[in-house]
Amino acid sequence: MKKYRILVILFTVFMLMVLPISFLLFQKLDLKIKAPASYTDEELIIYKRIWEGMNSSSEEIKNRIFVYFCILWLIIFVLGYILLYLIYRRELKPVLELQDFAAEISKGNLEVPLPITKNNGFINFAESFDLMRVALKDSKQREIEAENAKREMVAELSHDLKTPIATIQATCEVLTAQLAMKKTYNPEDLEEKLNIISNKSEVINQLIQSVFKATLDDMDEITVNVDEYSSLLIEQYFKGLKDYGNIILDGHIPECLVYMDRLRMEQVVDNIVGNSYKYAGTDIHVSFLETEENHPDSGNTVKYIKIIVRDSGPGVPDSDIPLITEKYYRGNNSKERTGYGLGLYLVKNYMERQGGGFEYYNDNGFVVELLVKKV
Secondary structure, X not given: OHHHHHHHHHHHHHHHHHHHHHHHHHHHOOOOOOOOOOOOHHHHHHHHHHHXXXXXXXXXXXXXXXXXXXXXXXXXHHHHHHHHHHHHHHHHHHHHHHHHHHHHHHOOOOOOOOOOOOOOOOHHHHHHHHHHHHHHHHHHHHHHHHHHHHHHHHHHHHHHHHHHHHHHHHXXXXXXXXXXXXXXXXXXXXXXXXHHHHHHHHHHHHHHHHHHHHHHOOOOOOOOOOEEEEOHHHHHHHHOOOOOOOEEEEOOOOOOEEEEOHHHXXXXXXXXXXXXXXXXOOOEEEEEEEEEEEOOXXXXXXXXXXXXXXXXXXXXXXXXXXXXXXXXXXXXXXXXXOOOOOHHHHHHHHHHHOOOEEEEEEOOOEEEEEEEEEO
């Protein structure tokens, strides 16, 4: 655009300079015919009359030529501006419109259409650009709708959980009071049930607080607070899941310190075992071992505790294997079962943010491997 302005200015200055210079040249132009000295007096008298007639009209001819020149100058001047305008309209205006359009897109304004005309030299590029805008607009709309649906789901789920939580906590208080009065209950069995109910209600309470915090603050992710804890806590998480069928621990976890978030790690264990119980319905075997793996980012060797959770069910269909950790994805075998498609997505997310890892595959059932980083 700057070069175009310079071109317009140069053309205007040139044409305006031509006019006064031409006027001065025409003023100095002499069209008069001088009488030759070689003629006789009688001839001179005859020719003088002729020359006087011709010279009398020379000024008129000179003025007429100047007028014609001015008309020609005006025509060139106008045609020059018309040509410059056509250059601007055909070559520069589409570029400026694209610049303005790109600026609006960068601001997030996807409602502004890109003008497209037949004479536009960038018509194919402009059409592609506008199709990109429409695709971005549709994608943004889908993202907004999905976000709204997610928030509604979280808000409804959080609200619906309040009543059973209150019921569980009230039941715990009643059972605790009865236990204190030494009612005819098996104390050990009653205490175990009370601990399970109490722990679960506390976990649900913390989850609701996290969900509300993520909803109200518009957070992209729920926080994960990693610290050093005993690995024995993980084994206790598996032992506490008595409502998920027969969970068999094939050995004990190596005792050491590991990096984890206690709440998120308990969620991970609950999700993995809960999925196996829901979709396989078989015994669930859990084994532990120590291993060393290369860190995916640094490439350094890192020591881990590997937790292997295995069921004997039909496994996950091969077509669903690459997708089951995607947010809100639910496989073909989950249509008749409740859920939101977030379990394995959260497992993968939490394990990676705790510095560990997560792998899964089919092997005469569904197998999940969790890597927990050792201190």
